Amino acid sequence: MNLFINGFNIFLIMIVSFLFTIILTPIVRGIAMRIGAMDKPNKRKVQDVPIASMGGLAIFLSFLLSYMIFAPVNTQIVPVMIGAFIIILTGIIDDINPLRAREKLIGQLIAALIVTIYGGIAIEHVQLFGHIISFGIFSYPLTILFIVAIMNAIDLADGLDGLAAGTTTIYFITTAVIGYIMSDLSGINVIFCLILAGSCLGFLMYNFAPASIYMGDTGSLFLGYMISVISLVGFKTTTITSLIVPIVMLFVPIIDTLLAMERRLLKGQSVGDADREHLHHQLLKKTKSVTMTVLIMYVINGLFSMVSIMYVTGHKQTSMILYAILLVLFLILIFTTDVLFEHKKKDKNEN
DSSP: OOOEETTEEHHHHHHHHHHHHHHHHHHHHHHHHHHTOEEOOOTTOSOSSOEEOOTHHHHHHHHHHHHHHHSOOOTTHHHHHHHHHHHHHHHHHHHHSOOOHHHHHHHHHHHHHIIIIITOOOOOEEEETTEEEEOGGGHHHHHHHHHHHHHHHHHHHOOSTTHHHHHHHHHHHHHHHHHHHTTOTTSHHHHHHHHHHHHHHHHHHHHSSSOSBOOHHHHHHHHHHHHHHHHHHHGGGOBHHHHHHHHHHTHHHHHHHHHHHHHHHHTTOOTTOOOSOSHHHHHHHHHOOHHHHHHHHHHHHHHHHHHHHHHHTTOHHHHHHHHHHHHHHHHHHHHTSSTTTHHHHHHHHHO
């Protein structure tokens, strides 16, 4: 059983990145408090007191240090890192002095353009049931849309203590396991996932309820960015499996993002407007507990990830049945909340 990648034990990679974040997070918290990167209470926030934000900087620094130690030299990482620096800078600025949605979008688009145009990373084609589907001139626009969409999905998922950090940890561990199963231990993706999983777990020590620091947009945008890049690098040998599986593992935050867009458009609001009607907020109304709500979200994401592992191990028919069952159960959960129809109730009350 090979537990080594690039000459290092896979658990050592996670432990070192975990410890880096454990050490760096209190330092970043002190910096955040000094420069005013604080998440202050308002009608859209759950907390009652100001909490240090910008914690994603600790995750990024841990990733950077761990990459320098464990990862092989790879020219493809240059555009990825340039894009990451832009995302981190955008997040830091937003955590200190909140930007408008369109201003954050500019930073996201610049990072996505660097990865696609300079890095040459794009969804050029997909192999579906023996047939090659080429995207032609739509390759780059589709890739840019994918990167920006995943960043915003993770950003919107960062609404409760430990939610985004835990959700992304589940994704990174699952993707690393899939890479191991598919004997892709030489790939940069697996190293990325192990490092980021360890970094997120370290941050969870401070971010799980009751959180002493939030990752802020510095963290949520960076993690969304890395998830999209990891998925795209896998698309160099694109099949329907490598296309669908990463999306399915992020099914909950992606669907929640789409529902948020639907709510805001029906209200006549901008899709960038924030609210407290996300699925995790709706569950919080029922459970009255941040910890319980976050654990429920972990379980839902974990189940989709477990089925994804089954899918790549060859149990495709069984996996498709389980996917369908999970989808039905998830839809039932959604319809037990006001995540879709809250705007209608408000309209009736106003009349």
